[in-house]
Amino acid sequence: MTYLAITDLQKHYDSYHALRGINLSITEGEFVVFVGPSGCGKSTLLRTIAGLESSTGGSIELDGRDITEVASSKRDLAMVFQSYALYPHMTVADNLSFALRLAKVSDAEIKEKVRSVSASLQLDALLERKPKELSGGQRQRVAIGRAIVRQPKVFLFDEPLSNLDAALRVQMRLELARLHKKLGTTMIYVTHDQVEAMTLADRVVILNAGQIEQVGTPLELYRQPNSRFVAEFIGTPKMNLIAANKIVRHEDNLAIELLGQQILFPAKRLKGPLPDSVVVGIRPEHMTLVEEGGDLSGRIELVEHLGSEAYAHLQLSSDQTIIIKAPARTELKDGQEVSLKIDISEIILFNENDRVISVIPEEA
Amino acid sequence: MKRSITRLLMAPSVIMLLVWMIIPLSMTIYFSTIRYNLLYPGQNNFVGLMNFEFFITDPGFIPAVSNTLILLLSVLIITVVLGVMLSALIDKPFFGQGIVRVLLISPFFIMPTVNALIWKNMMMNPVYGIFAWISESLGFEPIDWLSSYPLVSIIIMVSWQWLPFAILVFVTALQSQDTEQKEAAQMDGATGLHIFRYLTIPHLARPIAVVVMIETIFLLAVFAEIFVSTGGGPGYDSTNLAYLIYNQALLQYDVGVASAGGLFAVLLANIVAFFLIRAVGKNLTV
Secondary structure (H helix, E strand, O other): OEEEEEEEEEEEOOOOEEEEEEEEEEEOOOEEEEEOOOOOOHHHHHHHHHOOOOOOEEEEEEOOEEOOOOOHHHOOEEEEOOOOOOOOOOOHHHHHHHHHHHOOOOHHHHHHHHHHHHHHOOOHHHOOOOHHHOOHHHHHHHHHHHHHOOOOOEEEEEOOOOOOOHHHHHHHHHHHHHHHHHHOOEEEEEEOOHHHHHHHOOEEEEEEOOEEEEEEOHHHHHHOOOEHHHHHHOOOOOOEEEEEOEEEEEOOEEEEEEOOEEEEEEHHHEOOOOOOOEEEEEOHHHEEEEOOOOOEEEEEEEEEEOOOOEEEEEEEEOOEEEEEEEOOOOOOOOOOEEEEEEOHHHOEEEOOOOEEOEOOOOOO | OHHHHHHHHHHHHHHHHHHHHHHHHHHHHHHHOEOOEOOOOOOOOEOOOHHHHHHHHOOOHHHHHHHHHHHHHHHHHHHHHHHHHHHHHOOOOOOOHHHHHHHHHHHHHOOHHHHHHHHHHHHOOOOOOHHHHHHHHOOOOOOOHHHHOHHHHHHHHHHHHHHHHHHHHHHHHHHOOOHHHHHHHHHOOOOHHHHHHHHHHHHHHHHHHHHHHHHHHHHOOOOHHHHHOOOOOOOOOOOOHHHHHHHHHHHOOEHHHHHHHHHHHHHHHHHHHHHHHHHHHHHHOO
16 A cells, blocks of 8 residues: 655756656655755655745645645654754753653653663663764664654664765664664665665655656565666676677577677576567676686786685676676686686666666576 | 073063063052152152042942942843843844844944943934934933933943944854754754743853853953043942042042052952852853
8 A cells, every 4th residue: 555655746946957856655664765966856855845945836744634735744754864954052861862852742641752762772871971072883783763663654764874984874774674674663874875865765766857767665676676877776786788789589588798708598587579689688697707718808907806705807808897796715816817607597678768678598 | 490590581481471461450450559649740749548448438439339330231131132132133144134233343443432422422412413313303301311310311322332342243153053963953842032031042141151251351341431421420320330430530630549549440250250260151151
């Protein structure tokens, strides 16, 4: 059942069209992540849902109530900001209880709610401190606590982890996932970090230039992107793209010519008519280095050792380099000539308009 | 060795500053203990604390002290309250904001003498002042501000002069207020008034402390406005300490009593500063 429905939402700044007709429906209890590059409109979308920005068209409906024109204080949403936005002159306890005090909740109830929230976020010992006496992670927990204590209909997170260091970020990510499991409240989370998007989300919304590019579960987006933008955005390192200028039907297969070498692609995985040219997308993890007789060959330009694995940058031709994920203790040397084998079942084809024209193979 | 070189190099400026401070102070203290009237030259005998006794028992003394404090507190309250309200009003962008800001700041650039003349001759004059014209066009008797309400007139002039300073400080401070905090409060259900009360005022605590302290320094020594407009009168109604001292030294030619008054003013400034810093200083450590 749709809990939060966004219909044809538009946002114009003076000369800039920030949101170009957003349609999205979110069910109750879902964890939805908005992800996209800088300036794609993900924060604007979140702030419009929060009511901090007014929309210039379309509607937002929450739990059967049209909230498009409702003031943000009356929307029953809680938001966690990137800068945490704690009230600097109030103690942690006052920060947590601010909304309740404004809502004239009784003292006993406030006390009880603050107690239970601070216990669940391990803030008990910090209640009398001011925000500036807290570490980054503690401030983050206070900001989350301030949202939880109100028991809102939807939590909004605006890049909440981007001010934390890497180790703490992983820990807080986990805590957020636990929190969502425990509370079961609908959460909308904005990030530019695709790892956060993939690990936290029930559904990911990828935005690009003010429009929704694709909505799906993390795995769907990884395996079945519907455009080149999504394919390149999801996955680390980025998907390799190689232009093939010759493609012919060859019985049940398509023969695609890649840099002078031919690979065979099952024809039944093509949707739509045979195009004149395609771009072949191969993820770094779907290629293996072989001694000889591979699909492509090239010279190693650089090897990046990450410990658990290694990324080899391969020069295939004068203007084409690709990245391959190799085992950790690889013997690869810079300048070495290597051959590589492509996992045909995992490759994705794009047409000249950057739309995907292949489907994933059915599971055997 | 190293320390003595540092001290040696610092010595000239330290000595300079000490001399700068100590010579006037010790001369004032010296003058305050001798008979020193310009009408009786050469009779500079030691009189002990007699000058202080003269100054404190002067009929102008009690009014001068109370006028000084009333003037100080009234102007502080007016400039801080109005300053906070006006700055909050012009904080949000609107058409003509730049011009409005310049106009609000500009009284600060007008020298006190001119300020007093403008108010005396153009605003408060009972015959051709603007206030008189307003009263008359509403059918009331025009008020002779300077003789009927001399201290209030001075307070209005000085507030007009110092309000821009407060606005300048508060506007700058408001610009550094975090917008996400206000948005967070909005999400928490706060209205504009709540945000002003719970976020803006605490945010302004430190700037308010700064304004209060700096204004105190200058307001204890208001002189030009009184000299130009009311001349301390009628009677002692608008005489403050600074004006009383001037009165002693240059109208009654008694440098000795004036010096004693000066020392009393230093004492009063310290007492006021002590209480103000106690009251306001807490905010400086937020």
